[in-house]
Amino acid sequence: MGTAVRLTWIHPEDLIGHELRQARQDGRDAEAVARRWRDAGGHDAPPMAGASAEPAPPRLRRLAEELLDELASIPSPLADREPTDLDAVIAACPDWPGARLAAPGPDLADRVHGAWAGRAAGCVLGKPVEKIPREGIRAIAEATGNWPIRGWFTARGLPDDVAARWPWNRRSASTSLAENIDGTPEDDDLNFPMLALALLERYGTGFGTEDVAQVWLDELPAGRVFTAERVALRNLLLGLVPPQTAVHRNPFREWIGAMIRADVYGWVNPGDPARAALLAHRDAVLSHTANGVYGAMFAAALTAMSLTAQDPEEALAGALRVVPPESRLAAAVREGAALARSEREFERVLDALHARHADLHWVHSVNNAAAVAAALVHGAGDFGASVAAVVSAGWDTDSDGATVGSVVGGLLGASGIPARWTDPLRNRVASSMTGFDAAAFDDLAARTRALVPRAAD
Missing domain, CATH: 1.10.4080.10 (ADP-ribosylation/Crystallin J1)
Structure with missing residues (x-):
C-alpha cells in the first residue's frame, strides 16, 4: 500500500485549531468547543505547513467537521465594526x-x-527566507556581512552551523540567492x-x-x-x-x-x-x-x-x-x-x-x-x-x-x-x-x- 497523501490546509482535524485561534481573535466564546476537541484527543493547529504528519482517526475527523460548523454559528462581537458586505x-x-x-x-x-x-x-x-523567523534572518544576514540587509541573501560564506539552524527552502534558494538569480x-x-x-x-x-x-x-x-x-x-x-x-x-x-x-x-x-x-x-x-x-x-x-x-x-x-x-x-x-x-x-x-x-x-x-x-x-x-x-x-x-x-x-x-x-x-x-x-x-x-x-x- 502507498503512503496516504496529506494535503495541507484542507483536513478538518488540521483546520479546527486554526478556527479556534480565529475565534479568540474575533471575540467569540469558543472555550466549550475547544474543551470538547482537547478531551477527544484533538491537536492544536500545525505551526507551519498546515497539516499534521498523520491522518486523524475517522471519529476525530467527524468531530472536527461538526465543531467547525458549530464555531461558524457563533456570532462575533466585532462583526458590526468589521463588516464584509x-x-x-x-x-x-x-x-x-x-x-x-x-x-x-x-x-x-x-x-x-x-x-x-x-x-x-x-x-x-524575501523568497529564500520565507518561514525563517526574524532572529534567523538576522543571523544569516550578519554571518554573510549583509546586516543591516542591503542586498540579496547569499549562501556564500554562511557558516555550517548557521545554515543548519536556519535552513532555507531549498527550492526557493535555488532561484533567489545572489549567486543563482537568473530572471x-x-x-x-x-x-x-x-x-x-x-x-x-x-x-x-x-x-x-x-x-x-x-x-x-x-x-x-x-x-x-x-x-x-x-x-x-x-x-x-x-x-x-x-x-x-x-x-x-x-x-x-x-x-x-x-x-x-x-x-x-x-x-x-x-x-x-x-x-x-x-x-x-x-x-x-x-x-x-x-x-x-x-x-x-x-x-x-x-x-x-x-x-x-x-x-x-x-x-x-x-x-x-x-x-x-x-x-x-x-x-x-x-x-x-x-x-x-x-x-x-x-x-x-x-x-x-x-x-x-x-x-x-x-x-x-x-x-x-x-x-x-x-x-x-x-x-x-x-x-x-x-x-x-x-x-x-x-x-x-x-x-x-x-x-x-x-x-x-x-x-x-x-x-x-x-x-x-x-x-x-x-x-x-x-x-x-x-x-x-x-x-x-x-x-x-x-x-x-x-x-x-x-x-x-
Missing part, C-alpha cells in the same frame, strides 16, 4: 473617497513599469497579479466574483495555492458559490492571501483608491472576510496611490481611507506607521510589532499590513531600505517584500529603482500561468496601462 464597509469609512484623488502624470508608463519590477524584486529578496522565479505573489491582469483583459472592470472563480478554476492547480485560496478552491469544487466559498470551513479567511492578489486593481486605477478597493473587494470575497478583505482593499488603494503620490506617507493616507477605521487592520496600519515615525531604530519598531501581534499566525493580514506600513514609513521612498526593512520583520517575507516593492517601485518608477535590484531579474518572470511564462515586465506594464482608460472612464 461592501455597502457596510463603505458606510463604516467616514472618509471614503468620493472621487479620484489625483490624476496620473506623464510618467505613468515608467511608474507602472516600476511597480511590476519592484514587486518582483521585493518578492525575490525572476515563479511565485504565487507574482502569479496572482498576472491572474488579475488576465481577469481584467477577459472580463473588463465590470467583472464579478463569479468571474474570479472561473479564472481560478481555469488557471490555478490546487498545489500552487495555499491557505484560504486552497480552501476556496475546494469549496468551489464542492459546488458552493461566493461568498459561501469564503466562510465554509475556512479558518484562513482573514489571512494575507487576498492582499497579495490586489496590486493590479490599483495599477489600473491610478490616483483612485476607492475604485481600486471596489475591484479588490470583488476579488477578495471569493476566499476572505473582514480583515482579509480589508488587506486586499488596502493593498489595491496603496498601489493606486503609488502611481500619483509623491511619497509613502501620501500613499498610506489615501489607502487608509478605504479601510474601516475601527477595524483591527486599520489600527495595525496606523500603529505600524506611527512606530516607524517615532523610532529611528527599525529593530525596536519590530520588537513592538511582534509583541503586539504575538497571537497572530505569520501569514495573517493584520500583522503583515502593520509591517508593510512601518517599512514604507521607515524606508521613506528608498527602495532598498524599504524592502529590506519589511523582509527583516520575518513574517510573510516574500509577500510583504512584494507589496512594499510594488508601492515604492510605483512611487519611483522603473528609472528610479537602483539597477542592482532589477538587473538580475533580466526583465522576465517564470510562470505556469497560461501565456505568462517568461513575460517581460515592460510588456506586463504596457498591458496594464492599456486597461487604465477603461478603468478610469
